[in-house]
Amino acid sequence: MEKTTEQLKQLQPVVMKQLQIIERKNRIGQAYIFEGKKGTATEEVAHFFVKLLLCEQPIDGEPCNTCRSCQRLETGNHINFHQVYPDGQFIKVAAIEELLIEMSKRGMEAGRKVYIVHDAERLNAKSANKLLKFLEEPIGEVTAIFTTQNINAILPTIRSRCQHIAFQPIPKHLLLDELRNQGISASLTATVSMVTSDVDEAIALTKDDEFAQARKTVLKLIEATLSKNVHEALLIVHEDWLPTFKERDQMELALDLLLYAYRDIVAVKANPTAALTYPDMKDFFVTTGLRLTYEQLSKMLQAVLHARKTLHSNMNRTLLMEQLMLNLQEGKSFV
Numbered sequence: 001m002e003k004t005t006e007q008l009k010q011l012q013p014v015v016m017k018q019l020q021i022i023e024r025k026n027r028i029g030q031a032y033i034f035e036g037k038k039g040t041a042t043e044e045v046a047h048f049f050v051k052l053l054l055c056e057q058p059i060d061g062e063p064c065n066t067c068r069s070c071q072r073l074e075t076g077n078h079i080n081f082h083q084v085y086p087d088g089q090f091i092k093v094a095a096i097e098e099l100l101i102e103m104s105k106r107g108m109e110a111g112r113k114v115y116i117v118h119d120a121e122r123l124n125a126k127s128a129n130k131l132l133k134f135l136e137e138p139i140g141e142v143t144a145i146f147t148t149q150n151i152n153a154i155l156p157t158i159r160s161r162c163q164h165i166a167f168q169p170i171p172k173h174l175l176l177d178e179l180r181n182q183g184i185s186a187s188l189t190a191t192v193s194m195v196t197s198d199v200d201e202a203i204a205l206t207k208d209d210e211f212a213q214a215r216k217t218v219l220k221l222i223e224a225t226l227s228k229n230v231h232e233a234l235l236i237v238h239e240d241w242l243p244t245f246k247e248r249d250q251m252e253l254a255l256d257l258l259l260y261a262y263r264d265i266v267a268v269k270a271n272p273t274a275a276l277t278y279p280d281m282k283d284f285f286v287t288t289g290l291r292l293t294y295e296q297l298s299k300m301l302q303a304v305l306h307a308r309k310t311l312h313s314n315m316n317r318t319l320l321m322e323q324l325m326l327n328l329q330e331g332k333s334f335v
Helices: 005-011 014-026 042-054 067-077 093-106 123-137 173-181 188-193 198-205 209-226 230-244 250-272 279-290 292-313 315-332
Strands: 029-037 081-084 112-117 142-148 161-165
Touching: 005 014, 014 042, 014 198, 029 042, 029 173, 029 209, 042 067, 042 112, 081 093, 093 123, 161 173, 161 315, 173 188, 173 198, 188 198, 188 250, 188 279, 209 230, 209 250, 209 279, 209 315, 230 250, 230 315, 250 279, 250 292, 292 315
Parallel strands: 029 142, 029 161, 081 112, 112 142
Antiparallel strands: none
16 A cells, blocks of 8 residues: 555655755755665655656645646656566666666656666676666766665665665554554564564564464474473474474574564563563463573573574574474573
8 A cells, every 4th residue: 555755754754854855955866775674665765756856846845746747657657757676586687778778768758867776686797787887977867766675785886876865664663553453463463563564564464374373383382492391392393393384484484483482581581561572472481581590591592593593504404493492401502
């Protein structure tokens, strides 16, 4: 669902003010990098900025939404605006060549031309070099916007020619409020808000049976590991964990969820009123926190963190989890 200007101001107040000042003072640069994690509204703000730059009668730093230019952008028919998306793993050279042809045309529309390169970290060397000369020597008034989740993944030759616009994580209370308004339980709301700051993705997760099963499996394992019964924990690993988390990204999420559980125990041990990822487990976590020392909990956290890191070294998943269970039971981290 498209966000209103007011919603964008709530989500990214600093960035929105920055862009409005740029337009109001007519200090429009040739190229910008919009850097923000998923869910930080980089795409929506980029389109707001495009509309603001091309609007014929902006009002107090906002597009009028009624002029011909605004209307054409709404319908996707503005010939002075173009977008490039990745095709597969990379942004292809052919897509950049097509963009440059469009940007170089003497079109019917006078004034500024704007283009967005989405997921710009996926420009490979060939496509980036193809774009570089035009970026250095644009024909007429041209503004480029590159969106990315990681500015350091963009080639330095592109990066050095752009102004960096940094997006902040979405305020957590806004995400929590939206999930509560959707009628989602407090427990599930607390968990998904740790996994993503994207409202749409969070809502989708709350309706995802696989995520519900993942949460259930993680909590089943945490109870077993904290009961000091290593055999039960290993049984759950083989019968529930490994069949549920077959892919690497699934295992990464599962280990993150496991880590959040141990963090909950530390948090509630330090402060009984602390906000938890698993509020439905509070009583169990409080009891566990009374039994374990901070040193023991610290070693357990380190064990999970090490397992998360080791996952990327292609270690056998079964061996990884068996070793993790043994280390958690002994209260020792990996050496």
